[in-house]
Amino acid sequence: MLVSYNWLQDFLDLNEDPKDLAEKITRTGVEIASVDHPQEGLKKLVVGHILECEAVEGTHLHKCMVDVGEEEPIQIVCGAPNVAAGEDVIVALHGARIAGNEKIKRGKIRGIKSNGMICGLQEIGFADKLVPAKYADGIWVFPKDSDVKPGDDVYEALGMDDYILDFDITPNRADTLSMEGAAYEVGAIIDQKPKIEEVTLKDDGADWTSDLETVVDDNLAPKFYLRKISNVQIGESPMWMQRRLWNAGIRPINNVVDVTNYVMLLTGQPMHAYDAKAFANGKLEVRKANSGEKLTLLNGKEVDLDTNDIIISDGQKPVMMAGVMGGLNSEVTADTTDVILESAIFNGTLVRKAALRHANRTEASSRYEKGINWDNTEKALNLAALLLRDNASANIEAGIIKATDQQRKPAVIKTTISYINKVLGTDLSKDEMVKIFDRLNFDVVVDGDDLTVTVPNRRWDISIPADLVEEVGRIYGYDNLESTQPLLDETHGGYSKQETAMRRIKSIVQGQGLMEAISYSLTSPEKAIRYTKNPKEVVEVAMPLNSSRSTMRENLLTGLVDAASYNMARKQKELALFEQGRVYDREGGSFNEHEHLAALYSGHTFANNWQHETQKIDFFFVKGQLTNLFNSLGIKDNDVEYKAEVVEGMHPTRTAAIYINNQYVGLIGMIAHNITVQDKALRGSEIYVYELDLDTIISMLTKGMKAKTAPKFPAIERDLSVLVNSDITNAQIINQIKQSGGKYLVKVQVIDVYAGAQIEKGKKSLAYSLTFLNEKDTLTDEVVTKAMDQIEADLKEKLKIKIR
Incomplete structure (x- = not known):
């Protein structure tokens, strides 16, 4: 505005x-x-009166003698088509500055001396859209009733001093x-009371209200008023009105249209003026458009009306798109004698959608979509009628047609002085608060601490106590509000034990060379329970965006496999990714969240290099990474057990469940071929993964890994080769060796595995390296030999193993 x-x-x-x-x-x-x-940057622009105007033969130019208030008239050459003797015009004198900081100098045009310039409004800074059509292609001519004299500055007359x-x-x-x-x-x-004048109107003519039948849907127009003005003389508006219109960004049209725009600017109530001949059949209807109806608007644009557009019709054809723009078939023209004025409240939502739908947003539609003061509907109608009588020599027919007349009561809001002070952090007294509401022109009743505030309809944005707090705060002054610390419970920074443990785990995994990934928590129902040993009831989203994002994940591997697909589709095959995040399930009627950690490996253990042999990542490499993680957390190898499992989405013979102290904590293995073959990017790749339940693991952690000094005494290593049945696992053998090896056995490591033609079917050969160490004394061969004998004896007896 x-x-x-x-x-x-x-x-x-x-x-x-x-x-x-x-x-x-x-x-x-x-x-x-x-x-x-608007006056800024301009100078030496005065009113000139053209005394003589002589056409220059063979050109479009005119040689004019212009009275500019000096002792003698000055000669100016002008090419405007509407220049003529007797006109009062805008003259830029020698040395003047016009729009664009252009300087005007004396000179010659076609050999004829010119001592200045006769200007159009655009040349002194007016936007093209504000210049009345009559003067758009020529110079500005002051109306005959303008109170201007030659030599006067033009700024005040044109409103440019504003x-x-x-x-x-x-x-x-x-x-x-x-x-x-x-x-x-x-x-x-x-802190001033504005002087708002009421409108007192006296009718001139006979009652006309029975001449027009009106049918109005009050859901479309809850308030719809009409007045009739007769014997209108169409012409230019007075200068004072034109000044106010173009300073508000509106182009003057004629004295009828300008009045409706002026009243809208003054009161905020959009209005429309119809040529009364548009309703010659005696009927006016406010309704929604019918399918297939068309309307040519005042701007010449023909629109196909939508069935949700509000229209004004003459009972048959549309004559206006309500709240947006009038139709060309009801336009006020130079031949118009009788006018019907409309002042109404239309459904703001439908008006906004119509303006958007037809790309025709106007000053009127902008106001309807944001809200209108219901108290100004009749005032605006009467004011427009009064102005037309004064400026268009019109007669005001008696009576107002009130086709719909819903009333809106002022909002009454109850609050307290203490509440407002508490929210604002102020200590305003009762009198100070009442004064603020008085400045806002709100009626207020005080009863102790209680306030009852009546908000006029002109402030339809205020409806709840919080709105009153805002009003008091801004009128009191935001700069006057004291800066205070919020009164909150004191909190201490830092991480909880669980957060500290998770950050420690992430740090170890990152140190192993893995890159962190973050994936969606939402996935499909199938993927949500894939890679999960014991899936529970899934958590579904009430209104999913699509089927692939409808369910909360129960594992992190789904997201990592998707990340692998994305990377491999872009030729990135060497992957080492991890994610730490939450998974979700539903059990026993309650929703649960769990912290998990997952990792994914694909490709080779090292990048190609002449210094070492390139090896593909396999199950045992990933298991070694996981063992290092457990050791770093202080979890002993003896406490960890791997058991073969069949899990959906995992390879049936390369997958194991992980147990710590006989409690399930996760799984490790290879993604099944039936998963990778479905994805073109993953096809042919071997992808190894593990996933851990951190909630369970963290609850087991009592101490971390501690460093100690290197032993002073040497260790003794012995090798052990055994022949066993294929169904006996390496874990069983190692556990038995550790149980039988005594207190000086510190390490057992597999150094060779063989199963083939050189040994009998159903058997496999395993070789181990055993390390013995006494940290307090020198270890003797006798002690080690005794331990080895015990180990061999127990393996033969308990596992039926043959020592080779």
């Missing part, structure tokens, strides 16, 4: 710099985007989309 400072002075006594006032308004809640002074404040409002402050609304707002800020 462009607000004229000069017009604002009709309502308030303003005596401060417009830019300072703009700063105050901005600090109080309504931003002033800019303050423009300051234009651009109220950049938010949608909730649409009450300032009128001069009266702006006056109330500024008045509250500077």
